[in-house]
């Protein structure tokens with residue numbers, strides 16, 4: 154029996170050029186409109202950018218496994234730059250135990266013990282920026298808020314010592330670049346890879362971690378035999394790689410959205426309980442993690458055509474989150490929207506295990522800002538930071554008008 | 559309410575039927591790992607647990623195997639005598655209290671219908687190249703389900719019917735366990751007591767067991783509509799079987815963030831202020847379910863006429 158397959162539309166675009174990274178939206182729209190799956194000859198890979206196909210590929214771990222890498226490199230043929238992640242770059246059955254352990258440690262009920270402290274920390278951070286600084290405060294939203302808050306609460310929650318934390322952001326930046334092609338962004342990070350990787354590896358050891366953080370909880374799981382002692386440090390490493398830059402740029406996204414949408418800021422001030430939804434709407438709208446790859450297990454049919462076996466498929470989470478086939482007026486940051494079902498944290502077996510941590514950070518910081526700040530506006534145009542995987546800001550100049558006490 | 563349709567029903571041993579279950583629309587089922595069970599709501603609102611014993615690489619069907627329990631309250635008898643291909647059952651989960659932890663060596667001990675959770679475990683142990691052996695006991699050969707499927711593993715599997723060989727030789731079976739060997743056992747209470755004795759000299763976490771105990775019956779699961787009250791707005795809405803609590807709450811004007819909408823990701827967790835939740839998620843442990851103070855409205859429902867949520 155022969156089946157007729159549609160020709161795969163081909164687009165000669167480079168998702169990882171500086172031009173695209175500066176503004177990926179036009180390319181994403183072209184990919185969505187070209188078809189349910191598109192061939193990118195430049196990198197000999199297939200791409201999905203519509204909501205339906207991205208979501209279907211994300212949940213289908215059987216046909217789109219992760220263990221050959223979730224970047225452009227195919228681990229079946231190339232050596233990964235570091236020992237693969239036991240979560241992100243693993244399939245069942247190896248994925249099961251690390252995932253079960255982290256899901257419990259980072260689950261909403263486990264995080265309740267952090268809620269009060271993180272809300273208080275956010276109040277304190279915001280007070281430090283506003284108190285005694287006059288009627289209008291200008292600051293860089295990235296360094297003063299989006300980076301400052303996660304760096305204040307997250308390494309403590311993991312249980313890292315104080316020294317060396319400045320390595321976290323450059324390490325994460327490189328790790329997220331490394332999912333892309335080996336372009337100049339990867340080359341830029343290469344000189345420090347050895348030093349940063351060695352530092353990160355040294356922080357995963359049991360004796361380095363405090364005895365009450367996520368790290369200690371991971372080691373305790375190895376004492377119970379739920380994971381092996383050899384797995385524990387790599388699972389701690391997952392937190393250090395995936396848990397910092399992501400939330401920094403998630404917070405950057407929501408600050409940018411609120412500063413550029415006064416109606417949204419008004420909504421949040423009137424109803425601060427919407428902070429959690431506001432953060433997720435920003436994760437949809439900017440999609441701090443833009444892309445991940447999978448590798449086809451056998452020939453996989455998608456939308457009338459077939460992805461050939463062992464080929465890489467690039468999933469555009471950011472494009473799916475703005476697909477007008479699924480979302481109404483998707484380019485609008487809208488606090489009255491229900492962003493439920495966005496794929497900014499992925500979907501299915503590998504869906505972000507840190508999403509409750511991210512939401513708690515978002516809710517804490519936004520609640521503190523809504524309480525203390527009457528107006529938030531751009532003080533100048535933001536500048537982008539280019540990364541092969543993340544949609545990021547280099548600087549986000551903001552003007553805050555404190556609320557009268 | 560989430561329901562599964564019975565796609566197949568086969569007798570796999572004396573007193574044991576296997577069911578193949580699928581979504582009515584043929585869609586993907588929630589992912590699971592060996593050791594997981596689903597809650598099936600049978601006729602009259604009775605909920606029973608059944609271990610998944612199929613192939614997790616098949617995302618579209620579940621397989622369970624049910625032993626007829628003559629002294630029971632009727633759940634298994636209903637499956638045997640009345641449930642037919644094409645019928646539907648309510649379902650919740652999957653949940654897993656018996657996960658396969660990573661190791662290079664496993665010893666599996668099954669008694670009777672306790673083979674069900676161990677079946678996918680041995681396949682998985684084989685897949686990862688672990689060293690393993692299974693000792694499988696039962697009243698008589700004819701009552702022991704899946705012995706045929708296990709035959710391909712050769713001498714890793716010992717089938718030991720009681721009428722031919724007496725009680726299981728547990729002490730000899732676990733004698734070879736080294737310090738990394740994890741022992742998994744599922745079966746009747748006397749077998750579990752015996753394996754605990756046989757491994758008493760070893761660290762506790764190297765023995766993992768599951769008992770198919772009949773849970774105390776809580777309030778029966780209901781098919782009739784109930785009233786959902788949203789505490790923050792005071793709005794009320796009637797939730798019939800065709801509507802999820804999440805959807806009903808949204809129709810009544812609540813903002814409720816969700817993501818997976820299948821009870822696995824935890825995004826939609828909501829405090830319960832009054833009423834008894836009918837939990838269908840894959841997340842809460844038994845004691846958390848019993849507390850009844852939160853639920854996942856994307857899948858969970860109400861056992862009581864009125865459910866009040868902090869929304």
Ligand SMILES: Cc1cc2nc3c(=O)[nH]c(=O)nc-3n(C[C@H](O)[C@H](O)[C@H](O)COP(=O)(O)OP(=O)(O)OC[C@H]3O[C@@H](n4cnc5c(N)ncnc54)[C@H](O)[C@@H]3O)c2cc1C
Pocket residue numbers: 595606607608609610622623624625626627629630631632633634635671674675768769770771772773774775
């Ligand atoms: C995690 C888990 C996984 C399971 N997996 C399977 C499986 O794969 N296959 C399978 O066949 N079964 C499995 N079971 C058992 C299953 O859920 C049912 O208990 C079984 O099918 C019997 O149901 P029943 O209604 O016929 O009998 P039940 O009424 O449930 O009676 C079962 C036994 O409990 C006794 N009993 C009756 N009433 C009570 C009571 N109020 N309190 C305590 N005990 C009572 C009965 O005398 C009888 O011996 C599993 C149970 C659990 C908890």
Ligand code: HEM
Pocket residue numbers: 211219223240241242252259391392395396397399400403436440441442445470496497498499500502503504505506507508510511
């Ligand atoms: C807004 C912030 C965040 C975003 C947008 C985000 C995004 C994502 C995405 C898209 C995935 C899926 C990857 C895939 O399918 O291949 C993922 C997985 C993951 N994330 Fe996040 N993340 C965020 C925050 C965090 C935090 C705070 C942590 C740690 C506490 C974390 C840890 C992880 C881990 C360990 C995985 C791998 C899970 C698995 O493969 O099972 N993330 N994240």
Ligand code: FES
Pocket residue numbers: 815816817818819820821822823824825826827854855856857
């Ligand atoms: S939305 Fe995932 S648990 Fe309800």
